[in-house]
Amino acid sequence: MKFVKNAWYVAAWADEVGSDNLFYRTILGDSILLFRQEDGVAVALRNRCPHRFVPLHLGKKIGNTVQCAYHGLVFNAQGKCSATPCGESIPRGAEVRSYPLVEKQKLLYIWMGDPEKADESKIPDFWYIEDDSWASVKGYIRGESNYQLMVDNILDLTHTNYLHADTLGSEALATVKTDIEDKPEHLRLKRWMPNQFQAPLSAASRGFAHRLADSWLDTTWYPPSNMVIEMGMTEPGGRREDGKVAFSLHLVTPETETSNHYFWSMSRDYCVEDSEMTRVIGHGFEKAFTVEDKPVLEHQQRAMGETSFWDMKPIFLAGDSGALRARRRIDAMLAEEQA
Numbered sequence: 001m002k003f004v005k006n007a008w009y010v011a012a013w014a015d016e017v018g019s020d021n022l023f024y025r026t027i028l029g030d031s032i033l034l035f036r037q038e039d040g041v042a043v044a045l046r047n048r049c050p051h052r053f054v055p056l057h058l059g060k061k062i063g064n065t066v067q068c069a070y071h072g073l074v075f076n077a078q079g080k081c082s083a084t085p086c087g088e089s090i091p092r093g094a095e096v097r098s099y100p101l102v103e104k105q106k107l108l109y110i111w112m113g114d115p116e117k118a119d120e121s122k123i124p125d126f127w128y129i130e131d132d133s134w135a136s137v138k139g140y141i142r143g144e145s146n147y148q149l150m151v152d153n154i155l156d157l158t159h160t161n162y163l164h165a166d167t168l169g170s171e172a173l174a175t176v177k178t179d180i181e182d183k184p185e186h187l188r189l190k191r192w193m194p195n196q197f198q199a200p201l202s203a204a205s206r207g208f209a210h211r212l213a214d215s216w217l218d219t220t221w222y223p224p225s226n227m228v229i230e231m232g233m234t235e236p237g238g239r240r241e242d243g244k245v246a247f248s249l250h251l252v253t254p255e256t257e258t259s260n261h262y263f264w265s266m267s268r269d270y271c272v273e274d275s276e277m278t279r280v281i282g283h284g285f286e287k288a289f290t291v292e293d294k295p296v297l298e299h300q301q302r303a304m305g306e307t308s309f310w311d312m313k314p315i316f317l318a319g320d321s322g323a324l325r326a327r328r329r330i331d332a333m334l335a336e337e338q339a
């Protein structure tokens with residue numbers, strides 16, 4: 001499977017991994033076990049016993065260890081076998097791979113590549129997700145499509161005017177010129193939409209339903225597949241500092257070549273106490289992603305089958321510019337890892 005391995009991917013929302021459960025999820029084609037030690041620190045191990053390959057999540061968590069369900073081998077949080085059922089000596093090679101795992105801002109990030117290269121400081125700062133002066137809503141969706149189709153989707157928002165016309169789309173967004181900031185650590189796509197009608201869900205929640213507003217929408221892509229959209233709105237001619245701002249996270253992790261994990265959230269700095277607004281926004285986003293994006297991407301995946309994106313010989317439109325840069329950057333990362 002062709003994935004960039006030396007990168008931080010979201011393995012789970014931190015609250016998916018409780019103090020007692022053995023959580024598992026397939027990431028970059030490998031089944032990964034996530035659990036918390038007694039001190040609450042989460043760890044990641046390969047979810048496969050080296051004896052007869054039974055998934056460890058079927059076993060039992062005992063303190064800081066996990067016991068295989070089949071013949072009772074016990075593995076510690078570093079993946080080393082620490083006990084055998086009959087007390088026989090521990091055979092050589094009785095260990096499972098452990099992966100660097102970092103809990104940050106309500107997310108668990110995993111590093112599937114060379115552990116020597118795992119640098120925590122490279123994880124993006126999504127501070128608003130845990131800031132109580134912001135209101136946040138979040139979710140998780142599994143999609144049966146290659147993760148790069150999700151990246152294309154978020155980096156080309158011209159689709160919103162067609163696929164999400166009643167919620168996230170607007171004429172302004174479909175036609176706006178995008179300025180691209182291309183830095184080694186990220187790509188940023190900046191869109192400025194002055195004095196226009198804005199997307200229904202965004203406008204309504206900010207008090208701009210059916211009236212003109214100035215709006216900006218800046219998408220930042222952190223290679224290979226973590227993205228955040230900053231969306232702000234002001235009175236026409238207003239100052240950005242006075243705008244109503246939201247950050248939405250779109251964090252995508254490959255499951256297999258043809259499936260992905262999508263962690264999304266929306267954090268806003270206005271009407272923070274309004275829990276009904278949080279519910280409506282959360283529902284609107286979830287519906288857009290689940291009922292509108294997901295089926296289209298899954299059809300897209302089926303239409304592509306096993307053929308690579310470039311071999312499909314797609315045609316290109318102006319709105320593709322950011323997504324194409326991201327694809328070329330991912331290709332370069334893959335080539336570098338495989339060199």
Ligand code: FES
Pocket residue numbers: 049050051052053054068069070071072073
């Ligand atoms: S398969 Fe795990 S102990 Fe035998």
Ligand SMILES: [Fe+2]
Pocket residue numbers: 153159160163164288293
């Ligand atoms: Fe969409």
